[in-house]
Amino acid sequence: MVTAKKVIWTEAAKKDLQQIYMRKAARSADQAKAVVEAILNATEELNTKYPAGTPEPLLAAEKEPYKFIIVGFYRVIYSVVGEEVLIEVILHQRQYPVVS
Numbered sequence: 801m802v803t804a805k806k807v808i809w810t811e812a813a814k815k816d817l818q819q820i821y822m823r824k825a826a827r828s829a830d831q832a833k834a835v836v837e838a839i840l841n842a843t844e845e846l847n848t849k850y851p852a853g854t855p856e857p858l859l860a861a862e863k864e865p866y867k868f869i870i871v872g873f874y875r876v877i878y879s880v881v882g883e884e885v886l887i888e889v890i891l892h893q894r895q896y897p898v899v900s
Contacts, residue, residue, distance in 0.1 A: 807843055846869070
């Protein structure tokens with residue numbers, strides 16, 4: 801049985817989400833809202849579905865294991881630290897991850 805964990809957003813991930821919204825809103829506010837809601841819903845489900853993510857191969861050399869989930873054209877990279885799921889960054893699938 802998987803225990804529930806608290807989902808925490810890093811400042812970098814919050815900034816990424818805001819930038820995604822701003823880029824999408826320049827074309828369509830409805831589309832921007834839909835994309836952001838899809839990302840928020842998917843990350844909220846990580847409180848119990850965190851083991852289901854795929855290990856991020858480009859960050860395999862990092863000390864903490866990073867995983868990702870795909871939401872539309874975006875890759876949400878997260879790590880599990882103790883009782884928390886940390887949303888680290890949100891990238892378009894064509895971007896390379898950099899986690900600090």
